[in-house]
Amino acid sequence: MEQVIRMYFIIFILSFSLNAQILSENIKQVRQDSLCAPKELKTWYDLNLKSDISINDIRMAYSFGSEHYKNENYKAAITYFWRVFVNDTTQYARPAIRKLAISYYMLNMLDSALIVCYRGLERYPDISALHHYAGYIQDFRENHQCAIPHYEFLIISDPKNEFYLEKLASLYYKAGNKKAIDLQKQLISLYPDNTEYRRRLILYIDAFGGNPLEAYREAFLNDPDNIIYARDYADAAIEAGDFKSAVAPLTKLIERDSVNIKAIQKRAKCYEELSDYRSAIRDYKQILSIDPLNITVMCYIALNYNSMKEFANAKYWIEKSKSINPNSGLGYMIMGQIYETAVSHCQDSQNRGRKIDDGFVYRLAAQEYKRAMKDDFYKTEAQKRLSFVEPLMDTKEERFMADHDTIVDSCYTSWIK
Incomplete structure (x- = not known):
């Protein structure tokens, strides 16, 4: 086996200039090849070694073996090829040795092969x-490290052999070798229309702790009408927090299927993260046209109107939701949040501190949270918000000192009736 190891080594070194990236770490693997070969390479056929055999006898043996081989009578061919x-x-x-290996393989005698x-x-x-x-x-037996030098x-x-490139990339991946990524990229460059190759590249990048977002992006840009690429790129971008990049593939999905509520809602969420609240609202209204x-x-x-401090519009949609399902705590939770946001906004916009009107609005928020507590799903969160706003409600002292007992601040009265 030392001879084959040395010869492998020489061949790989001579070929290094042709494919340096693939072979940069191959020397170590080749030296381990002795661990991959069968423990005993000698067979009883070696007893056929004869010092006085003529070249004519060898030629005849090869001819007989080849005839059986051609007729797929592999079992009969074996003895002749061994003799040769x-x-x-x-x-x-x-x-002869090439045909002998194939014969054993065709007979499913893998140990002998x-x-x-x-x-x-x-x-x-x-x-x-x-x-x-x-x-x-070796690959069939899951001896991936042993298979790698042969495919290299x-x-x-x-x-440019597609089968060998694909197999070697897969073997690198199974063996935990990051060279799988570069080889898979090479495979994609040769066969750019193969969607499965791009999917595997993303798998390999992710498996070795890389960021697959760029691979998702390249796949989508290469074939923007492919809904699988669009979906995967959008999901990867959202997971990476790149909401701006997620918009384009989501838009493609929606263009292909205008009633794809999941894609529309994802795009709306992206717009929210980008503070593009009007676009988010537009998407949500599109969902309502499907599911009114x-x-x-x-x-x-x-909530999006609330983010834009358009409290009248925000209140309109909450009341609309309550009219459809008055028993849901969600609308009351959101309305309480709107009241809280309004107080902060009015104080900031008027550059002032607290006054009794703020306390009145906090009292309205408290009433919303109390209603939300009737819904078991929101009970715990509503209790937390209630415990926060109750100390902020108007006090007995404020009411005694004030000259009014209802909201009069125009910042509130424009939308609170």
Whole structure:
């Protein structure tokens, strides 16, 4: 085995300039090849070694074996090919060992096929078929590290072979080798229309702790009408917090399916994160055109108006949701939040401190939270908000000192009746 290791090493070094990226760490793997070969490479066929065999006998044995091989009588061909390989030192041993490996493989005798591959590679380390079957068998047995050097050799001899590129990238991934990413990119550059290759690239990037967002983006830009790419890119962008990038693929999804509520709602959420509240409202209203009784969406619309300090519009949508389902605590929770936001806004816009009108509005918020507590789903959160606003309500002292007992501040009266 030392001979095959040395010969592998020489071949890989000579080929380094052709494919340096693939082979940069291959030396270590090749030296481990002795751990991959069968423990015993000698067979009883080696007893056929004869010092006085003639070249004519070898030629005849190869001819008989080849005839059986051509007729797919692989079992009969084996003995002849072994006789040739063991005894020949000229031109017949090389094709004989290749056909011998294939014969064992076709008979599903994988142990014997592997022995033949490594025996052949000791003498002929450049036979691609031996690397092919040795790599395949090692991969089949989940000996991924053992399969890798064989496929690396095959890539050197056939750098654009789709099957070998795909197989080697997969082996790198299974072996925990980051070279899977670069090789998969090479595969995509050669076959850019293969959607499965792009999906695997994202898988590999994610598996090795990278950020797959760029791969999702490239896949989408390469084929923007592919709804799978659009969906995956949008989801990845949202997960990464890149809400601006998520808008374009979500828009593509919506263009393809105008009633895709999930995509519309995701885009609305992106607009919210980008503080583009009017666009978010537009999307939510599109959902309502599909699902007109969706009170959750109505409350989302209210929250966006609340963010823009358009409290009258916010209140309108809350009351609309309450009219559809007065028993839901959601509308009351959001209305309480709107009242709280209004107090902060009025104080800031008027550049003033607290006055009794603020206390009156906090009292309205408290009433909303008390109503929300009747809905078990919102009871806990409503109690928390109530405990926050109750100390902020108008006090007995404020009412005694004030010259009014209702809201008079125009910042409130424009929308609170």
